Amino acid sequence: MADRDVRIPLHAGPPARPVIAGNWKMNKGPSEARDFCGQFADAYEPHSDRSVLLFPPTIAFVTVADALAGRRDIRLGVQDVHWEEQGAFTGAISAPMARDAGAEFALVGHSERRHVFGETEEETGLKVAAVFEAGLLPVLCVGETIEERRAGKVEAVILRQLEAGLSGLSGARIAGVMIAYEPVWAIGTGETATPDDAAAAHGTLRTWLQERVPAAAIPILYGGSVKPDNATDLLAASDVDGLLVGGASLDPVSFAQIAAS
Ligand code: PGA
Numbered sequence: 001m002a003d004r005d006v007r008i009p010l011h012a013g014p015p016a017r018p019v020i021a022g023n024w025k026m027n028k029g030p031s032e033a034r035d036f037c038g039q040f041a042d043a044y045e046p047h048s049d050r051s052v053l054l055f056p057p058t059i060a061f062v063t064v065a066d067a068l069a070g071r072r073d074i075r076l077g078v079q080d081v082h083w084e085e086q087g088a089f090t091g092a093i094s095a096p097m098a099r100d101a102g103a104e105f106a107l108v109g110h111s112e113r114r115h116v117f118g119e120t121e122e123e124t125g126l127k128v129a130a131v132f133e134a135g136l137l138p139v140l141c142v143g144e145t146i147e148e149r150r151a152g153k154v155e156a157v158i159l160r161q162l163e164a165g166l167s168g169l170s171g172a173r174i175a176g177v178m179i180a181y182e183p184v185w186a187i188g189t190g191e192t193a194t195p196d197d198a199a200a201a202h203g204t205l206r207t208w209l210q211e212r213v214p215a216a217a218i219p220i221l222y223g224g225s226v227k228p229d230n231a232t233d234l235l236a237a238s239d240v241d242g243l244l245v246g247g248a249s250l251d252p253v254s255f256a257q258i259a260a261s
Pocket of ligand 1: 182187188189225226245
């Protein structure tokens, strides 16, 4: 087994932008994950001008860390953590456990956590703080539903989620977060926000952050039906510093195309 410790001495700092992140959700056990890693490593050459992050399911995490041990350009995170360090929370994992396994990042508040599992905004705040405490970087996900968009509430919703998610942090830590804007209506639907929609939402988030900390360097990723054929246009939109890819990250060739966009 490869020595995972070398991944651990804290994260190597914020990832170079653009950041192309793959969120596998509840897909790929260890065997499929290992196959993906071999194929993706063949299809995607290391690039120094961007970062690739993978968020495998917890049960395949160590397999992916081992399979990609030779590819330090591909950095790893977990899809969710509990805010406590340990204890009687059946089925959950903690941020220190994720770090021990070699994770550098953790998604927090993905729309499926909020809307399928009923995660509250208060819980996202606890999780973001716990992620920092463990020496990982959080990727706080925010995004409105279609009803909220139709009601003209995009800004109000994403800023409320942003504020709640960052509520437990000092200014210095706020400057270290990563944000993902993922409109709920675009996730897994094939319907993508236009580059203008993404730029508007990202601008709103950046302005809020900028009022509190120097925010120019905070990566704000767009997620929601990103595919090889729309990745370049989305990445070119103002304030879009990367992509959080769900479905299209499951296929090594598609994800390699997006990562090279
Ligand atoms: P999708 O998912 O690319 O399948 O729409 C994105 C996400 O939920 O992170």
